Amino acid sequence: xxxxxHLAAHFPGVNNTTVWSDPAAGxxxxxxxxxxxxxxxxxxxxxxxxxxxxxxxxxxNGLIYDLDVVGRPDTFTIxxxxxAVTDYLGLTGTIxxxxxxxxxxxxxxASLDHLSGGRAAWNVVTSxxxxxxxxxxxxxxxxxxxxxxxARTFLRTATQLWDSWQGDEIIADKRDGQFLxxxxxxxxxxxxxxxxxxxxxxVPRSPQGRPVIFQAGDSDDGRDFxxxxxxxxxxxxxxxxxxxxFYADVKGRLLxxxxxxxxxxxxxxxxxxxxxxxxxxxxxxxxxxxxxxxPQTALRxxxxxxxxxxxxxDVDGPLPDFDPVxxxxxxxxxxxxxxxxxxxxxxxxNEWRDxxxxxxxxxxxxxxxxxxxxxxxxxxxxxxxEINERVQGDAADGYILVPHITPDGLAPxxxxxxxxxxxxxxxxxxxxxxxLRDHLGLAPLGRPxxxxxxxxxxxxxxx
Amino acid sequence: MAPxxxxxxxxLHLAVALDGAGWxxxxxxxxxxxxxxxxxxxxxxxxxxxxxxxxLDFVTIEDSLDLQSDHHFRRDERTxxxxxxxxxxxxxxxxxxxxRHIGFIPTAVTTHTEPFHTSKTIATLDYVSTxxxxxxxxxxxxxxxxxxxxxxxxxxxxxxxxxxxxxxxLIAEHFDEAADYxxxxxxxxxSWEDDAEIRDVATGRFIDRDKLHYIDFEGRWFSxxxxxxxxxxxxxxxxxxxxxxxxxxxRLIARSADVGFVTPRDAGSAAAIVAEIRAxxxxxxxxxxxxxxxxxxxxxxxxxxxxAQRRRERLDGLAGGTYSxxxxxxxxxxxxxxxxxxxxREAGLAGFRLRPAALPHDLAQITGALVPELQRRGVFRxxxxxxxxxxxxxxxxxxxxxxxxxAAA
Numbered sequence: 001x002x003x004x005x006h007l008a009a010h011f012p013g014v015n016n017t018t019v020w021s022d023p024a025a026g027x028x029x030x031x032x033x034x035x036x037x038x039x040x041x042x043x044x045x046x047x048x049x050x051x052x053x054x055x056x057x058x059x060x061n062g063l064i065y066d067l068d069v070v071g072r073p074d075t076f077t078i079x080x081x082x083x084a085v086t087d088y089l090g091l092t093g094t095i096x097x098x099x100x101x102x103x104x105x106x107x108x109x110a111s112l113d114h115l116s117g118g119r120a121a122w123n124v125v126t127s128x129x130x131x132x133x134x135x136x137x138x139x140x141x142x143x144x145x146x147x148x149x150x151a152r153t154f155l156r157t158a159t160q161l162w163d164s165w166q167g168d169e170i171i172a173d174k175r176d177g178q179f180l181x182x183x184x185x186x187x188x189x190x191x192x193x194x195x196x197x198x199x200x201x202x203v204p205r206s207p208q209g210r211p212v213i214f215q216a217g218d219s220d221d222g223r224d225f226x227x228x229x230x231x232x233x234x235x236x237x238x239x240x241x242x243x244x245x246f247y248a249d250v251k252g253r254l255l256x257x258x259x260x261x262x263x264x265x266x267x268x269x270x271x272x273x274x275x276x277x278x279x280x281x282x283x284x285x286x287x288x289x290x291x292x293x294x295p296q297t298a299l300r301x302x303x304x305x306x307x308x309x310x311x312x313x314d315v316d317g318p319l320p321d322f323d324p325v326x327x328x329x330x331x332x333x334x335x336x337x338x339x340x341x342x343x344x345x346x347x348x349x350n351e352w353r354d355x356x357x358x359x360x361x362x363x364x365x366x367x368x369x370x371x372x373x374x375x376x377x378x379x380x381x382x383x384x385x386e387i388n389e390r391v392q393g394d395a396a397d398g399y400i401l402v403p404h405i406t407p408d409g410l411a412p413x414x415x416x417x418x419x420x421x422x423x424x425x426x427x428x429x430x431x432x433x434x435x436l437r438d439h440l441g442l443a444p445l446g447r448p449x450x451x452x453x454x455x456x457x458x459x460x461x462x463x
Numbered sequence: 464m465a466p467x468x469x470x471x472x473x474x475l476h477l478a479v480a481l482d483g484a485g486w487x488x489x490x491x492x493x494x495x496x497x498x499x500x501x502x503x504x505x506x507x508x509x510x511x512x513x514x515x516x517x518x519l520d521f522v523t524i525e526d527s528l529d530l531q532s533d534h535h536f537r538r539d540e541r542t543x544x545x546x547x548x549x550x551x552x553x554x555x556x557x558x559x560x561x562x563r564h565i566g567f568i569p570t571a572v573t574t575h576t577e578p579f580h581t582s583k584t585i586a587t588l589d590y591v592s593t594x595x596x597x598x599x600x601x602x603x604x605x606x607x608x609x610x611x612x613x614x615x616x617x618x619x620x621x622x623x624x625x626x627x628x629x630x631x632x633l634i635a636e637h638f639d640e641a642a643d644y645x646x647x648x649x650x651x652x653x654s655w656e657d658d659a660e661i662r663d664v665a666t667g668r669f670i671d672r673d674k675l676h677y678i679d680f681e682g683r684w685f686s687x688x689x690x691x692x693x694x695x696x697x698x699x700x701x702x703x704x705x706x707x708x709x710x711x712x713x714r715l716i717a718r719s720a721d722v723g724f725v726t727p728r729d730a731g732s733a734a735a736i737v738a739e740i741r742a743x744x745x746x747x748x749x750x751x752x753x754x755x756x757x758x759x760x761x762x763x764x765x766x767x768x769x770x771a772q773r774r775r776e777r778l779d780g781l782a783g784g785t786y787s788x789x790x791x792x793x794x795x796x797x798x799x800x801x802x803x804x805x806x807x808r809e810a811g812l813a814g815f816r817l818r819p820a821a822l823p824h825d826l827a828q829i830t831g832a833l834v835p836e837l838q839r840r841g842v843f844r845x846x847x848x849x850x851x852x853x854x855x856x857x858x859x860x861x862x863x864x865x866x867x868x869x870a871a872a
Binding site for chain 1: 489491492493494496498499502503504508527528529530531538540541542543544545546547548549550552553554556557558559560561575576577578579580583584586587588590591593607608610611612613614655660662664666667668669670671672675684685686687688689690692693694781
């Protein structure tokens, strides 16, 4: 059976994928940029737009990192405003389960779902660092092995709050003067190792019942969390081979939680560069990578891997001839990718040196090669074919595309690639439903007290 | 130093307080009420557009982190009242792009919500409204509300009376926390200088990090390092408002707010409240800053005083008791209300926050009858200001855009 492709748009983030130095690059904070981006995605009949989040500005060498886009809006607030300028587009926000409380997050997502007519989604992430905690009352630090337990528990608690209203409590009978059918709507009680709360949830059940749940982790724990509790998973595995392995692994885990493969969508993040011909696109892709890795950015990346300051280092020369500083104390803070570097920096440095030797590459050129490779490069026809092949080949159910230019970098994809996918019958010609669950092909949730309970039982089984 | 006598020279400001189906507990039963629409975007967008049609300065949106209750300290389990609400800041963000001039002041609860989150929420509301955001800070003292969070105990009051000394001490503590909270909001809004984004291709730098600032706030209830993740909002400092009925909250208004909502019973008590706030303002070293004091009133407006009175009585009958409020309740015609507002204004009030007893009726009366009446008397704007620099809430309120506390002079 031919699968239908799901497409989403990730608003360009605060990392070097985003090329702010391009003359076409607009504001990263004014509402007009977000509105144009969202409206472009909706013009392309995308499933949803996606926002990342970070609750502390990144630092390197004890200084605020200044080479990438810095600054972003509050996720909930911008998504609620975007609901005013779009009609169908799903609105997916990344919200941290460490520096928030279930009652507040649940009411904000329920509110967003009401205010958008059923288009809200939550990408559940956990944070781990005392660095970010310095901005919050609760502050604190979460050990690595407690992160998913906290996230799982947080999500279970929030779900309990969303399910505390069945959906028929409000009758608003003017004549009899009965607004509610029950004196205790939204009653809940929850106690576990992380949360001990009780009372009444104050937002009535929202159009989708609860937001669509995204999960972004890649570890074994993260995959189990997604298989047990998420509706969609946001991954980094955009290539065919890595995508197929990940896809088979995660979909294979669903059975043990009593779920079927169509209940969890796998949506890798992906970049793209289009040209009139494949050759032109390849040239342009190289240009974009050079713009993404300025000499200053290359130096900071090398410092991140070597975990030390390298004053006076020439990025047009060879990589450092000494090994990285192996330490739990990283010079880069607030950046998830650095933890990948930190896993085995010496081995990785050797890989980089091998790349340099093979291609006779300078330090900066190595960084360009290892960090910047775009997922889809080619003419519109080539990119449409590749995306479709990967989806039909079970490397993904669709892609979350992040353009490198804000806010108009998505437009070429929408104008050139989307029509080809529509012609081939693998992407919707128009929206057929109104909620994000509709777009994603997820069945509506029933009343909490009548639902088959599979999801909830699965979540409990996973805990 | 004696507080200067305030002479109401500036324009009259008018705001409307939105909450559910209106402030009277039986408002939702009115024939034109839409109680089944309270949780839709269209309901709130329509109200905001109606208020904008009437050229009002701003709308406030009530909020709480618990189910509404007729009782101060606990839930009431009533089924004959509107219960349940949407997040006020998100309602404001949803309505702002559908309006062009009117300000939005949603409520934030200082007792539970992280100041870092509220700061970026309101900064973002300022971006999506292009400079029309504010925030009304409110304490949340209910014991059962604290149990929704489970991280601090709020002891149930031993005597359920607002004048009990223990209750008063607890309230004073919550207000001290609120003052710290506003300090953190304001520092975070200033933690980016206006020209911090430089996009300097030659050096590869997007920002000049010397123009970003750690706020390093350390207080009894929280410590916040900063800077904000959100750049300084269009107004620099969104408008901060608070409601007060006594000396402790008046002090918060005087120390921390741009706008105070107060509940005088008459012109005399309005004058006394304004004098108290001005004295506290001087003590706080803010004598030369503008702090607008708005009088709150619940309003039943009709074409005749008798009709307004009848409607009030009818609604009281439906509610099963006489509606009482912290604010004075007015029932009459637009002309009578205009008389009252202009009388009270002599006491030093900069404007009024009107609480419609029932929606949409009393809002329509405000915009369709009261505003034209005030315009006829030459005391209310006949159009929103146009031209460069206008279009912000601070602009409407005559508040200057503040300098950044961290910027080098």
